[in-house]
Amino acid sequence: MLVTDGYQPYHTIMKNSNDITVAGCYSHVRRKFAEIVKAAKKGEKLTPAQEIAAEAVKRIDQFYHLDNKFKESSDEERLKNGRKTSGPS
Incomplete structure (x- = not known):
């Protein structure tokens, strides 16, 4: 997944790849x-x-708050904590 600001070349890359999905940013x-x-x-x-x-x-503000709690963590830890705290209840 590629989170972007809507810059068109990213969407072109997605169309030419089966491995990339573009998502807009919060x-x-x-x-x-x-x-x-x-x-x-x-x-x-x-x-x-x-x-x-x-x-x-x-x-969305709650997501930002949770993300900021882990901003000093490694990418792997941020992903792990994000999945744990932001997933469906």
């Missing part, structure tokens, strides 16, 4: 959800779409 996804939440007017109830976006931002 920061770009989070930004779009955050924009939806920010569109809410102060004092008004969130729409269902805004509630979903707010939950997405919250969950």
Whole structure:
């Protein structure tokens, strides 16, 4: 799996390889959800779409928090801990 910012050449590489899957990065996804939440007017109830976006931002923030806990660990340890703490409950 290759996590990218959407740079097109990565997608070209994926199309030419059976071994690579491209996934977008959380920061770009989070930004779009955050924009939806920010569109809410102060004092008004969130729409269902805004509630979903707010939950997405919250969950992505939790991933960042967990990842930061292991930032000094080796890549192998980060992967192991990430799978343990971020997997389905």
